Amino acid sequence: EWLYEPFKGKMVTADLLHMLSKNDKLLTEMIERSFAENYFKTEKIKRLTGQNFLTGEVLRKYIRKVLATDAKLTPFIYIDSEERIRSDYPLPSGKIVSLKGIIDRVDEVKGHTRIIDYKTGKGVLRYKEMKDLFDKDLKDRPKAVMQVFMYSHLYLLDHPDKILEPGIYYLRNLFDNRFDPDVISKSGRGEVRITDFSEYRAEFTEHFDACLDEIFDPQVPFIQTPTGEACKWCIFTNICKK
Numbered sequence: 534e535w536l537y538e539p540f541k542g543k544m545v546t547a548d549l550l551h552m553l554s555k556n557d558k559l560l561t562e563m564i565e566r567s568f569a570e571n572y573f574k575t576e577k578i579k580r581l582t583g584q585n586f587l588t589g590e591v592l593r594k595y596i597r598k599v600l601a602t603d604a605k606l607t608p609f610i611y612i613d614s615e616e617r618i619r620s621d622y623p624l625p626s627g628k629i630v631s632l633k634g635i636i637d638r639v640d641e642v643k644g645h646t647r648i649i650d651y652k653t654g655k656g657v658l659r660y661k662e663m664k665d666l667f668d669k670d671l672k673d674r675p676k677a678v679m680q681v682f683m684y685s686h687l688y689l690l691d692h693p694d695k696i697l698e699p700g701i702y703y704l705r706n707l708f709d710n711r712f713d714p715d716v717i718s719k720s721g722r723g724e725v726r727i728t729d730f731s732e733y734r735a736e737f738t739e740h741f742d743a744c745l746d747e748i749f750d751p752q753v754p755f756i757q758t759p760t761g762e763a764c765k766w767c768i769f770t771n772i773c774k775k
Contacts, residue, residue: 534614
């Protein structure tokens with residue numbers, strides 16, 4: 534976000550990204566600033582040492598890989614990072630719920646507006662059927678796809694004329710030469726890259742609205758997850774005792 538801030542609303546070229554990647558001084562400043570704000574919780578920026586220095590070097594490697602990945606997409610227009618969206622969203626039941634989110638990144642590539650979500654680990658970008666995104670019993674539910682679809686759906690409420698291309702940057706997957714951030718639908722037509730979310734929006738909205746209606750229905754009690762996988766990392770296990 535900080536690296537791209539000066540280029541908001543402007544055309545970004547491969548040469549520009551290569552220059553950023555080679556600017557060790559700038560990258561060091563950004564890494565040290567991030568440590569100060571997010572880790573040390575101070576305005577005082579200092580040189581990193583020991584374990585923090587090693588972590589900073591890992592961050593530098595990730596940053597350069599993101600820049601190299603982006604360079605393959607150039608030229609593109611950088612629109613924003615951390616874009617906040619909010620909607621008083623009407624449901625089929627008549628309820629209105631307040632939805633909000635933060636889109637990690639919005640840019641424009643070849644006339645398409647990309648809605649990008651960053652994930653720190655590895656993951657899949659493919660799904661078979663739209664209902665799978667909302668299947669509570671599915672062990673490996675493609676929840677990251679559901680999230681970026683939701684952002685795309687809400688973004689279109691304010692920007693109905695945009696052609697949206699949802700994508701996910703799984704940072705560990707960036708080091709795979711075949712990395713592609715586009716979401717892929719594995720439908721009866723085979724694998725289809727989603728380059729215009731509007732073609733899938735109606736089906737997504739049907740499932741999304743039904744999910745929200747269930748969540749906000751006082752007659753439907755909340756239940757524990759049927760699978761145990763989520764419990765491994767849940768901070769509320771002492772409460773639910775699952």
